[in-house]
Amino acid sequence: MLKHGAMHKNKQWNVKGAMRLADAFHFLHSCGSGCLLPFLTLFFRHLGLTPTMTGLIMASKHLLALVWRPISSVLARQYDKRRTVIVGSLVSSALVVLILLLFPSAGLEGESGRCNASQPSPSPTQNIVQFTTLHISPQFNATVYSVERTADVTEQPNEDNTEYTPTHATSNTTRSVRGVRSLKKSSHQHEENPRAEFLGSLKVMDAQHQMFFLVLIVIGFWEFTAVPLEWTTDDGLHEYFDFIDATDRHRGVKVWKHLGAAVGSAGVGILVTSLFCLTGTMAEFYSYSVLMLLTVPAAAFLPLYLRKRERPTRGVFKALQVVHGNSQALLGAVTVVLTGMTSSAVSDFLLWQMQDHDATEFHMGVSLALANIAQVCFTPLNGRLVRFLKYHGWLLVLAVVSLSLQCLYYSFLWGPWAVIPAQILAGFGTGALWWSVASQCEDVATPGTEKTVLRLFEALSLELGAGLGSLTSGFVVQKFGVKVLFQGTAVILALWSVVVLTLLKWKIPRQRRINYSRLLADASEMSESESDQEKDWMETALEGSRQNNKWTIDKP
Template sequence: MMKKPAMQKSKQWNIKGAVHLAGIFHFLHSCGSGCLVPFLTLYFRHLGLTATMTGIIMASKHLLALVWRPISSVLARQYDKRRTVIVGSLLSSALVVLLLLLFPSAGIKAESGRCNTSQPSADPTDGSDFTTLESINIPSQSNANVYSVNHKTIITEQPDELSSTYTPTLVNSSSNWSIRAIRSLRNLEEQQEEAPHTEFLGSLKVMDAQQQMFFLVLFVIVLWEFMAAPLEWTADDGLYEYLDFVDATGRHKGVKVWKQLGAAVGTGMVGILVTKLYCRTGTVTEFYSYTALMILTAPTAALFPLYLRKRERATSGGFKALQLVYGNSQALLCAITVVLTGMATSAVSDFLLWQMQDHNAMEIHMGISLALAYLSQAGFAPLAGRLARFLKYHGWLMVLAVISLSLQCLYYSFLWGPWAVVPAQMLAGFSTGALWWSVTSQCEDIATPGTEVTLIRLFEALSLELGAGLGSLMVGFVVQKFGLKILFQGISVILALWSIALAVLKWKIPRQRRINYSRLLAADTSEVSESESDQEKDWLETAMEDARQGNKWKMDKF
């Protein structure tokens, strides 16, 4: 007698455990990113790069992510290599970023007074001496050159033809290291004159130290962003499809708060550590903290909940999202707003720490102030629903966000001390938090089934990558020519004018909504405001009345 085959035990999906594991992963990853990314531009200033150079580097980083992030996400999904991409991105980015520590400073060390430097190092090669050259330009037609070495004036008389017996004359400097620096400059010039111009990378040799530093840092940052960019979208796509398979996509939004909490812990922690250990380690603590946390996140990435699927042809969700935004006036207005706010936010993230440093702020002040901004954004979520119901329409939250960001930038231009930035940081919930809550609600208004996440990604790319890239490129030139105070005041005026125009346009343009029947059936009647129910009823009754009138017109015609 044949035995009946045993019934296979159905696979159990631990949704709660998967969401908790995803929260831990995003917390650790955001904590590591918070240790380094907000402080990058401050490190560029330490290397001696100008505001224009800093803006170009950050713009290249954002624009590369704009192109490479969606492409890498689609490829990882198509070839089912999401886990490999996530783990590889963590480890490779953790190692590549350490290349920046190999570059010596090419400018004045702004924090030289923080540690006791009354006893100079006897070894001229010791890194604690921080000997730098403000000018390395040696004009061939000049008879005298002026340099500044360790804040001391050096005047060299240059004959018409350099010879091996030529020795520079030093004024106000008795350091042997200064003499060696000038001799090395003269030898470098002789080698450049003898080298053929057709030699590979010959153009790089004729650049001064600051320009060489700029291109080296730009190369490392582009390489680092190429490694780090695929991680976030790839992980979010895998988690969303995992939850969608078991009809639990509503829990996907709960992971976002862990990103903000992780960034707050990372910025605050590294700010305290760098300040305490600065005289021993300098700024390397930020880099090593980032590397350690990225490596620590790798084991959680190996267990990260992902939905595995067979190879599929790439979908055209991005083009559908573009069509939905282009065909809706309110969504198009939202897209313009996120690009402008992205440009303004990039100015704040790139140069706010410069403004704080100019007012004697140290890393502890910077880290805690940035942590307060992230906590303010996380704390805005419980208030968003009530505030939207009070305003009767979530679109007015976007106007409130633009006004709040304008006030923040105006406040940044009048800083007077290390802790003066704290009140403005507390407004981050009403600027960044309110903006993205309104954007999410706008996506729900126009989304068709399966396009909600793609629409949110589109607005994120417009703000965090396209807007931030264009903003970084422009504000670098503004800071270089007009200064930080004029930059923040100019941004404040532009945002104030746009908030007025945005309010008028939102009042004039009619609101169009798609009825999401699944959301309406799942929602409790107490969660839907009376005004929204009336609007949906009016819209549905109007559509049915138009359909009846159309059918009646056809019957009369025939």
């Protein structure tokens, strides 16, 4: 009977099957995210939004995730609704994101020449710009302009020097279009048109600002539905593998996340480039939605486990106390915030820079995939590199330096494929950064708080730092351009690497003695002292016994 019960228990906790489900779930979800998230700011550019508007939207997205992600994770655990939250997040995010396809472009389609390149043109320097008014719906009848190129019109210079102007092949047409468009829009502002109202309070805004607020609302709602998934899934899987004593295997899902993101970015890049003249960028959104829905069956069978006892609610506060009470942890926290700002600036405007140098979605997708693959390839090398450096803090300095060189390289792009060396370096820098941060968390965290401290660092980088970086980079690109953004970021990271190197040199000798040499010495000294104390006590007791016995015998 006991044997049958043991066999039934072993069959119930199928570790290999659970790992396959977890790997499949993370691969499909990351593949879907890779199809859309890296290209999102490029879509905002297609809608005609300025860099400042793009930065504000992305900053709002990150800051919303900073607040809502931990709250949703706690609520899902408290009410035992993890699987419902995961499945609901997949389905709702797949449907909400399609709302963005209802918005027509409020700006210029610089890529329109890709479909007309095969058609003969009497003169490449003669173009005509025609504006058409598009009515979206009876509720939103904003004036939106599209561009059609024909012959026999001389280009006019752009009079608005404050607006960011791309430098791709159609920049001359862009300047002519903006000059005429500004006159067209200024004339419409003086007209009384009750149908141009948007929710009443937005009637005084032009089409571009109306589009900005519409996109901001949709992105906020989309982030609200999508953001609970990651931490809720991670908590459920971690508790399951912890219950069956297989926590180390759960760490392997990170590899499948990177592989899924690489496949999604490269695949959608090829798909969009092949079907651009038929579907434009719609393939990115439909690919995301389809893959999110395909992830639902894997989510429905995920091995989630809920413990009987509740997790202490002071976990976050304990993590904050640990980081605040350790100078090295504070240095790491500031570093991850700065690197998070850098990563968001790169992810928001790198594709703009590539598009300005005639790159298509194919070039972009392949370059993004190489960064993820490079990060996977770095994982087996991190242990050897740390043993060579003799301290994981030096790896943090190398990560900051590599990110600085990466940004400097981005500012001097000259062609579609020129970005590849920097992407490989980006994979190395990102992998080194998070391996060093994870090692630091193990050093400073108290037992049971390692995961919470690591999540605190992730939130500081991926949400707080990313939000600040998107907000700042949008204003910088609007005022100075993408090239100045990357060069300024490279200088800031280079200076910070010098600061980190100086502080670590001051802290490392004492830290190394505590972690290695002194720890072994203390252990050996303690064992020797304990044996000596025991020996002294025994000898004293025996000698005292002998003296007492001798005194007793000799007394008579």
